[in-house]
Amino acid sequence: MGMEWLIGAGAGVFVFLIYLGLDITPFLFLGGAVAALYLLTQGRGVGRNFEFLGGGEGAPPISQVTFSDIGGQDTAKRELMEALDFVKDSSRTEQLGIRPLKGILLTGPPGTGKTLMAKAAAEYTGAVFVYASGSEFIEMYAGVGAQRIRQLFGRARSLAQKHGKNHAIIFIDEIEVIGGKRGTHTSHLEYDQTLNQLLVEMDGLRSHDDVHILVVAATNRADLLDDALLRPGRFDRQVRVDLPEKEGRLRILEIHMRNKPLEDEVDLEEIARETFGFSGAHLESLCNEGAILAYRKGKTRIGQEELREAIDKVILGERLEKRPTDAELKRVAGHEVGHALVSEVVDPGSVASVTVTSRGRALGFMRPVPVEERHLYTKEHILDRIAVCLGGAVAEEAIYGERSTGSSQDFEQANQLVSQLIGAGLSSLGIVNEKYLSQEKLHQAAKEILEEQEERVRGIINARVDLIKQVSEILMEQEKISGEEFRSLLKLATAA
Secondary structure (H helix, E strand, O other): OHHHHHHHHHHHHHHHHHHHOOOOHHHHHHHHHHHHHHHHHHHHOOOOOHHHOOOOOOOOOEOOOOHHHOOOOHHHHHHHHHHHHHHHOHHHHHHOOOOOOOEEEEEOOOOOOHHHHHHHHHHHHOOEEEEEEHHHHOOOOOOHHHHHHHHHHHHHHHHHHHOOOOEEEEEEEOOHHHHEOOOOOOOOOHHHHHHHHHHHHHHOOOOOOOOEEEEEEEEOOHHHEOHHHHOOOOEEEEEEOOOOOHHHHHHHHHHHOOOOOEOOOOOHHHHHHOOOOOOHHHHHHHHHHHHHHHHHOOOOOEOHHHHHHHHHHHHHOOEOOOOOOHHHHHHHHHHHHHHHHHHHHHOOOOEEEEEOOOEOOEOOEEEEOOOOOOOOOOHHHHHHHHHHHHHHHHHHHHHHOOOOHHHHHHHHHHHHHHHHHHHOOOOOOOOOOHHHOOHHHHHHHHHHHHHHHHHHHHHHHHOOHHHHHHHHHHHHHHOEEEHHHHHHHHHHHHHO
């Protein structure tokens, strides 16, 4: 009502000035500047309550997500639930003199379920859940971030009291935005002031408060956080939320397939095995894309073929409408068969499929199947992977007498593997510090490794040029062949 009254009064003043015959142009400019400043500050957050931002009034403060809804994170869930038991059983922890937890930091790659873990933590402890993103605290106006931190903690307390809860969980996503190392932001001190206010609020949390607040934060870059934020008494626990392994991926697939009709022959264990490196978000997208593909085909159930195609789509993207020319397609087929051939020779059973269907930036793709999930890599294994990267270019050279620009990404990946080999002390240089080596020595060591593997691959390719041409013709007709079919053709060619 106050704003409407001011507008009405201002209009009345302007009418009166016009009646007196005065020039009101300066007053119009002044009024416009004041109005613009008001709208700018309101739109950008100055004087604006934090509750109208992310996780605001419309968001339900009581989480319905449970730990049983989260698959593939057994270790992280167990570690987090153990920490939350201190919050739930506060009377016993006080008897033993255990200092109450103030903060838990969830770290790990994107899409692994850190937000879900925080929501499940709220349900597990019977706490209200207040969500905020680190980017929502930062503005061009000094002091806004600190003000919003205070509003966030005040909102958590008021929501808990409103719903009759003794606990509240504040979840801050992208904590590295406001929790970065102080002094690194040279433009202004707004970041540092916001972080300082967060530290003050966390230090002010007490076990005897009417509402016990637990701050749960998530980040993909824990190395960027300020040391003061990570010291004991603030974020007391760090829980690593990693990419799921095979059993975890299977559990995630089962969770996301609960409301989807599947054909009887669907083997989710095979899909879990072929999705090495997928996060929970990737797997959810895979299930959704499989359902979309079944819908496009007019099917009422999702089959294994739709799920296999969904893997390719999640990795590479949607099929491209623009089809390469026949000459380009033939070269792409030979290139991908070269990758597949070398992969099968150095690691039998490693090819899942070979396709010349253009997706995203790739004109073709050889999708490998990880035989086993590794945490350590030997020199032999890395050299085999380098050989697979070079297989496409060498196959093109063997068939057409020259290479193409289609191998640029392969060479980039091969050079990354070479750097990994040198850094691990597995090259002819031995154990070295790359920072103290000249570029000439590094280049010479890398060149030695690549030339050796290129010669190795050339021997594999030249002995089977006819097979590459045969499989390329099949790919031209079918666009895609499975790893089983490729191995059958390889076996026939070897027997002959």
